[in-house]
Amino acid sequence: MEYQALYRKYRPKKFSDLLGQDHIVTTLKNSIIKDKISHAYLFSGPRGTGKTSTAKVFAKAVNCLNLEAGEPCGSCTICEEINNNEIIDIIEIDAASNNGVEEIRELREKVKYAPSKCKYKVYIIDEVHMLTTGAFNALLKTLEEPPQHVIFILATTEPHKLPLTIISRCQRFDFKKISVQVIVEGLKAIIEKENIKIEEKALKKIAKVADGALRDAISLLDKAVSYSPELITTDAIDEICGTVSEEEIEDIILNIINKETEALLFQVNNIANKGKNIQQLIEDIIYYLRDLLIFKNVPEYFSTDNFKVFSELELNNDDIYQMIDEFNRTLNEIKYTNHPLILLELALIKLTTGVESKELKKTIEKDKEIKEENLEKKEESKEEIEDKKESVEDSEEILEKLKKIRINNTLALADKKVLEEVKIKWLDLTSYSLDPELGPSAGLLLDADVKVASAESVIVSYPYESMALRINYDIENMEKLLHLVIGRPYKIIAITEEEWLKIRGEYIGALRTGKKYTVIKEDVDYGVLAQKNNSEDLKSTSELEQKAIDIFGEDVVEIE
Ligand SMILES: [Zn+2]
Structure with missing residues (x-):
């Protein structure tokens, strides 16, 4: 099969x-x-x-x-x-x-x-x-x-x-990341059905490495089966994933406790030379220390003979916390350096001798300088984002202005006969709906409700603001299409149903009190609206922000 x-x-x-x-x-x-x-x-x-x-x-x-x-x-x-x-x-x-x-x-x-x-x-x-x-x-x-x-x-x-x-x-x-325990349970069900032989520890390691993704865990299990079909050991998993064995992590921790600085440096260099991932190594050390802390305080939590080597050692909670703190700090700093191994060495020296190595520190400082330079560049990009935001705000203002003028002018020159004429010609838009270029615009216009028309312009409404915005931010193209259909240059402005109710109310009120709408000169340069539309439409700001986040991380780029 x-x-x-x-x-x-x-x-x-x-x-x-x-x-x-x-x-x-x-x-x-x-x-x-x-x-x-x-x-x-x-x-x-x-x-x-x-x-x-x-x-x-x-x-x-x-x-x-x-x-x-x-x-x-x-x-x-x-x-x-x-x-x-x-x-x-x-x-x-x-x-x-x-x-x-x-x-x-x-x-x-x-x-x-x-x-x-x-x-x-x-x-x-x-x-x-x-x-x-x-x-x-x-x-x-x-x-x-x-x-x-x-x-x-x-x-x-x-x-x-x-x-x-x-x-x-x-x-x-x-959807949340799936916990190690749940992933282990899920894998166990498969292992039973497939009759796969695997060490309990190896199973847990797969679940840990998968980092909340059950699918990744199952794929990893699949790989492990072909890698060592008789019995899947933790060694096999370490080989496949570039992780370090538990014994090795145990050794590192023992060496820290015994203050064997030289042996430690030799050991981690060895690991690095094998091409193992230093960041993953630090994560694994932290994970192990966390388990050790639990073992120290609630030994019955672990059924296996884990941590036997540590049970005879004098080790208090503070010692373990100190190690976890130091490695956590290292893990955070690793993001900003190209020398993860040096950072790890620094941490190990500090933990075993209590002092910080000056020479190593220099290299890290240099890294930091580079990092800070990059930070300045980030600031610049932030300005770019601000500029972009401003232009979006600008275009919102321009649109508001344009809307006011066009609504006013259309109402001032409103003509019922013209409205009937426009409504009939509007149906001709259907002949463009299959056009590869004009089709989408024609479709959007066909969805509009034509409310008021004058010889020069028309007010249309949509149930949702997003639809109205799509007309208004693409007004030039819409008008090109309308020119074809109406047979003369013809202006448009789109509003929402809600806005329409308000405008109609005001108009009726004005008629009653004898107030007249007079035509205002349309001195609005609405080219910027099309610009906004072209620059990836309405999500331009968020996309730029996202780009910045991708490059610099979420805490640098603030989103309102
Ligand atoms: Zn069924």
Whole structure:
């Protein structure tokens, strides 16, 4: 039989198979039982924590023909076809490879059609943050008015990269890293079924290295099986992962306690020469020390003969805390240096002699200088961000001004006959809706509610602000299209329904009191609006900020 990767073979098929995300599973199950299903979900969280698996189980559960207390039965035709990936109503899109507007536009086209067999068509869009701005806008349009038979599940490891307009339309679930204990349990179930021989310690090491990602843990187990099929030992895991054995970590700690500085330096250099990861080594030392602290205070917590070597040593909590502190500090500083080994050596010297080595310190100081230079550069970029923000604020002001003038002028010259004429010509927009370039704009305009028109301009309204903004920030292109349809240069301004109610109220009030609207000169340079639209639309600031965060880290770049 063809070999199947373990993580595929053991992909969760039911809610009860999903590990470590109990709060999410319970909520989803209840929503199905109570028939309170929403049309858009956002699953965010670190990789390997079960986002797409949960999405698939959910897709099955909402469509299953014999639902059992919120769980898909697994044996009806729908469940079977979904399990075998044979059903066309569950559509998985990987945004990382399909980030074009085209794919989403195609999705928008097909969304309208009823599902072939299922009750719900479920779109699972993985890594949704990779979509382009154009694709987001297209998706947003669908999310704003999703057909009854459609459910969207957006999955992402980086929710901060999503436009707020998308996030606000979804019911959001945050997936957490899965604990070592839960991962060990999950692996044990597989080990039993597959009859895999593995040392208990090796199992725990896999779970630790996987860092909260069950999928990574299962993949690692898979690798380990092919690496040493008879018995998986911790050595095998260390070889595969570039980690250091527990005995070696024990030795390091013993050497610290016995103040064997030279032996220690020799030892860590040796480890580094083998190409092991120093940061991972420090993390492992801290992890070990934490366990040692527990052992010192609650020995019965560990059933094995771990820490036997330490039981005879005189070692108090303060000693252990001091080591943990020192290694934690080192771990923090490692981010800013190209010399992780030197930092580790410094820490070891300090722990064993109580003094800090001057020569080593110099190298680190130099590193720090470089780091500070970089910090200055960061400051500069921060200014750039501020500039960018200003220009966004500017464009908001300009739009407000333009809106005021155009609303006023359209009302001042409002003509009912012209309105009828415009409404009829508006329908001609349909002939552009299949045009590859003008199609999206035509579609957006067709969705508008034409409220007031004069010979020169028109006020249109939309239920959502995001839609109105898409007109206003692309006003020049919209007007080019309107020129074609109306047959003369024609201005437009878009507002929300809410704004319209207010404007209408004011207009009626003015008519009653005899106040007249007079035409104001339109001296607004709205080129900057299009600029904003071109510069990656409405999420330009957040994207720039994100870029800065990617480069400099979250604590340097503050987000309001
Ligand atoms: Zn079923």
